[in-house]
Amino acid sequence: MISLEEFHQDFLQSILSDSESRGIMKPQAFFENVCEELINTGDLTINYTAAEYIKNGIEVYGYDFDEERKILTVLVHQFFQEDKIETLTKNHIKTKFNRLKTFLKKSLQGIYQEMEETSEAYSMAFNIFRYNQNKKVNKIRLMLLTDGKATRNLSELPNEIIGELPIELRVIDLEYIYKIFLTEYTNYQFEIDLELPCLEITTNSEEYKSYLTFLKGDHIVDIYEQYGQKLFEQNVRTFLQFRGNVNKGIRNTIEYKPEMFFAYNNGITATASDIELDNEKNIKKIKNFQIVNGGQTTSAIYAANKNSKLDIKDISVQMKLSVVKDKEKHHDFVSKVSEYANTQNKVNKSDFFSNSPFHKEMKNYSNRVWVAATSGSQRRTHWFYERVRGEYLNEQAYLTRAEKKKFQLENPKKQLLDKTFLAKSENVWLQKPDIVSRGAQYSFSTFAEDITNRLEKENLAITENFFKDAVSRVILFRTVEKMVSNATWYNGGYRAQTVAYTIAYLSYLVEKTGKFMDFSVIWDEQELPEHLITILERIAEKIYSEITSPPEGSANVSQWCKKKQCWESIKQLRIDIEINDELLINKEEQKYINREDKIEKKLDNSIEMQVFVVNTELEQWSILYNYYKRDYLKKRISHTQLDILKKMALGYLTPPSEKQSKILYQLYEKAIEEGVSF
Incomplete structure (x- = not known):
């Protein structure tokens, strides 16, 4: 596994390369790269905007507004750009956050009126002022990004109040960025602690275990408040606001018939990499919790409570939780659950782009x-x-x-x-x-x-x-x-x-x-x-x-x-x-180039299929033949296709022709999509 020190060296090289190839300063490349990572993890939204403003006692590099959760985030950075990992000191943190606070206070007071109207800083200060004036902000986060390493006691900072708004201070340091990397390639976990009664569903599958349970409305609000879009990294659909009929129906049920929510709503489909049960067989911890269907339900309950001040304590939401411990199979499993489960509203095929050829x-x-x-x-x-x-x-x-x-x-x-x-x-x-x-x-x-x-x-x-x-x-x-x-x-x-x-x-x-x-x-x-x-x-x-x-x-x-x-x-x-x-x-x-290119690609694809078919073990073709010859599947493939598959399984095709290879390859791919494992 890549160490923190190795990651740091690669990260700095990425910043340097980005800076040189795009003609931007290294601190700007650092800031943009980290913000893109934070958008991917749900720590920032797609509304994030870079906007630099540095004056006496003021330093800010951008802002973000989460319209749904009504969270305004103002950003600053401390980019050391040193070969060794620097320590982010208490003085660093104090200085940077004090400068952000000064900017925030002045923005709330209307500092935009003193700025050049066509500058990016003007747009930032104006929007912050407007959000506050229109009562759109429930919480403000001051966020410090750094390539240094903060000690634990410095990264856990107390919240403050400015005016009537709660202020949360957050440090995103090198270790945090490193953990983002680890989530893609290792079993690094984020965990949710709670107590849920559950019923384990018996299945013959070795790939996953399933449990039926339910979440109370206040559980959902608390979890979403803490993790936000991080819960939906694997989801195919973002929250569509109260525009479609489904969402209006959810809101109406919350407001007028909360006790009927469990009966009316389809509930949540979720996955996890692992769970922990207590002595009573209740779920007490969920690791890497992902909502793959039910994002609208989750967001609607949160918005109804936070925006419309509706009471959600009587709401119960059923949840089907699948635990997939094999990380290599987890992504494909989640994708299939997402594709088959998301039928409430129209989902564009491009929403499954992560699995695109x-x-x-x-x-x-x-x-x-x-x-x-x-x-x-x-x-x-x-x-x-x-x-x-x-x-x-x-x-x-x-x-x-x-x-x-x-x-x-x-x-x-x-x-x-x-x-x-x-x-x-x-x-x-x-x-x-x-x-x-x-x-x-x-x-x-x-x-x-x-x-x-x-x-x-x-x-x-x-x-x-x-x-x-x-x-x-x-x-x-x-x-x-x-x-x-x-x-x-x-x-x-x-x-x-x-x-x-x-x-x-x-x-x-x-x-x-x-x-x-x-x-x-x-x-x-x-x-x-x-x-x-x-x-x-x-x-x-x-x-x-x-x-x-x-x-x-x-x-x-x-x-x-x-x-x-x-x-x-x-x-x-x-x-x-x-x-x-x-x-x-x-x-x-152009037509000639395109035509020749496609002819060459057809030839390449044909060769690749033949190589794949020849290199696949006979045992796998035997499994495939037994799968397709079952009575209820016979009508799905022709007699010719089944005959070619049988001959391949028996070792009679040595080697198969180009046409036979194409048929065998397509049958293999189709079976994989349907969940056949070898």
């Missing part, structure tokens, strides 16, 4: 496709596709020093392909800068929807050329980030919006030519040609001027950039630019 395809090309040696280097490298944060580090966990060095040379940190960043670069080229401006998680959700639709229409959509072009668009995005940061006309603030709208506008100009961008010119050199950089510099300067001068009534630049009207306005700009033909290819060339 897109990731398998991208990982395959990531491992297989070499980047041409550039800048005099003799070593060829890969772009490493990271589906799960921390995967790059985890793959090195058990390598020897020599193997680790070889891995890092072949997969340099600067060529880490993060799925969230990929979503941003894809969306802007698809001319969705307003979507990207709404935040990384919102952008990723939209990207998932688009990819899912593509795969439904054409299962060969993700080809080697798609992979290369996607990497080229990432290079394009990073280059524009660096270019804007270093531009003489850039006065700071709204860099992310400027980058998004600049690339989207370039895509719009290319589209107007009736041709396509030839991304191979970027892939081959792993950098942008000078002519393209010149074009982007001219576009970016004009874009920056436009978005920082929003129309009257839209003084908040951040909010303006999130609107479709902003993009429509930008498209009306007339910038005298001529795109060199060397950067473009015509429709016929």
Whole structure:
């Protein structure tokens, strides 16, 4: 397992790589990286916004507002950026939180009136003032992020009161970030203590155990108050507010018929990695509790109590709890439960994007496709596709020093392909800068929807050329980030919006030519040609001027950039630019490339299927044959398919043909989806 010290070194290298490739300061890269992790864990929401404001006695770097729980979070950081792990002292904590408190008090008093209206700090201070004036805030969290290590007595800080609002102080240190990494790759647990009567359900499965129990309304409120979105990391749906009929029904039952809630509501489906029972066989502890169906029920009860002040003490909610101790099988189990259980409201297929074949395809090309040696280097490298944060580090966990060095040379940190960043670069080229401006998680959700639709229409959509072009668009995005940061006309603030709208506008100009961008010119050199950089510099300067001068009534630049009207306005700009033909290819060339790419992929897939089928043990084909030949399953496969499977199980096909391999492979995959284990 990766130690804290090893994680610290890798984490710093990630920050350095991110800083260099995107042209941003290391403290900014640190802050953005940690905030993205906290969004993934539910500690921050997709409303999180970076906004730096430093004055005498004031220091703040961003804020977040959890609309459902009415929690305002204001953020600061202490980035040591030292090779050894530094200790976060009492003085550090006191100084940072005092500066945050000063900013918070001044914001509540209306300091925004003294700020430049087009600055990000103005938007932050104004929103904090507005939230408070409109009585939207129930609690404020002051959060300190650090790459240092806080001692236990310093990390558990007493709450305070400012005005009438409770203030919670939180330190997110290196150990906390390390534990986020561990949750993905080890059996690190978060535990919920409670006392629940339960009934164990007897099953023949060795994969899981099931229990029936129930939660009282106040239990649900307390658990959600403490853990928030962390309870729904595996859930496919976020809370939809009181908009759909289901949620209105939940609210009405809470208000008018609370004693009937147990009878009317479908309850909660949850999973855990383990539970502890007391002597009376009651559940006293749940480890890694995840609500995979019933998120709306949970959130509705919480909102009814906190927002509408409804009494929830008489509410009882039934719960089906499945305990899956095998971590390797836990993710697939949860995904299946989510897919089959979520039928109350419409769930888009893209909501199950974590199981999309897109990731398998991208990982395959990531491992297989070499980047041409550039800048005099003799070593060829890969772009490493990271589906799960921390995967790059985890793959090195058990390598020897020599193997680790070889891995890092072949997969340099600067060529880490993060799925969230990929979503941003894809969306802007698809001319969705307003979507990207709404935040990384919102952008990723939209990207998932688009990819899912593509795969439904054409299962060969993700080809080697798609992979290369996607990497080229990432290079394009990073280059524009660096270019804007270093531009003489850039006065700071709204860099992310400027980058998004600049690339989207370039895509719009290319589209107007009736041709396509030839991304191979970027892939081959792993950098942008000078002519393209010149074009982007001219576009970016004009874009920056436009978005920082929003129309009257839209003084908040951040909010303006999130609107479709902003993009429509930008498209009306007339910038005298001529795109060199060397950067473009015509429709016929693009069709030929796509056709050849898909033919090659079909061939690759066919070879992969044959290799898989030949390498699979006869015993497994025998299990598969017995599974499919059962009477009630006979109608689901043809006589020919069953005959091929029988011959394979008996060892008569040596080797199977391409067509036979395809049939066998599809039967194998279908059985796995249906829960067959070997």
